[in-house]
Amino acid sequence: MTTASQFSSMSAATGAMPWWYWNRFVLQRLREGVERELLGLDLPEETPLLEFGCGNKPYADMATRYGYCYEGADFKDNKHADIVIDEAGRVDCKDGTYPVVLSIQVLEHVPDPGAYLREVRRLLSDGGRLVLSTHGMWEYHPCPTDYWRWTLDGLEKLLIDNGFKVESKQGIVGLMAASVQLFQDSVRRRLPRGFRQVFVFLCQGIMSLLDRMQGTNSKNRNSMIYLLVASVER
Structure with a gap:
């Protein structure tokens, strides 16, 4: 399945990102979406x-902050992890231990998404929820590997095929803003450092304006990130 060197997640999505951070808008929108979903579980x-x-x-x-008893799982070389994921991609926990599993920007880095989701399903209690995000459109970003991109239909099918019921789904950052992000990423490393920061700041601002012009249906068809909530029933 997965090896220790093949399992990772996206860079920090905190509110303290500098004004020139290269994917500030996307991470802010993702964080807002995850926050809504965690609150909505009630x-x-x-x-x-x-x-x-x-x-x-x-x-x-x-x-x-919202009252969850949080634990983080990752491979043994991650000093932040509370629980170790073994080389087979499993954790030493009983079936049905967790009512909620969070998986944010991980699935695209996993060689076998089906095996990953089956382990998540094992860990979830009856009626438990998976809050999952992964990429639609994004540049290649090995961490250390980068295998997959999805449509919303394809991601929903993957979840259903592995025993989940999709409760909600949404695209985050639509096609117009995505085109600016991809343009920015294709040229920013070629620019002098000082100008690069200003260029990125302008691109991120344009993305914010353009994304307001696209509705839910448009973002569900083409998006940089998809965010879903899925449940399991035994």
Whole structure:
């Protein structure tokens, strides 16, 4: 399945990103979406939540702020991890341990998404929810590998095929803003450092304006990131 060197998550999605950060707008929109979904679950205080592929735990503060009992799982070489994922991509936890599993920008880096999702399903309690995001359109970003991109239909099918029921789905950052992000990323490294920061700041501002012009249906067809909530029933 997965090896330790093949499992990672996106860079920190905190509110303290500098004004010139290259994907500031996308990360802000993603964070807002995850926040809405976690609040919308309306679960009791101290509900256990596992971030499966926690990276540097960019969502730990959010989860604990809203009353979840947060734990992060990743491979043993990740010093931030509370729980170790073994070389087979499994964790040493009983079936049905967690009412909520969070998987943010991990799935595109996993060689076998089906096996990953089956382990998530094993970890979820009856009626438990997976909050999952991954890429539609994005530049190649090995961390250390980068295997997959999805349409919303394809991602939903993948979840259903692995025993999940999709409860909600949405595209985050539509095609017009995506075109600016991809243009920015294709040229920014060629620019002098000082001008690069101004260029990125302008591109991120343009993305914010353009994304307001696209509706939900348009973003569901073409988006940089897809965010879904799916449940399991035993």
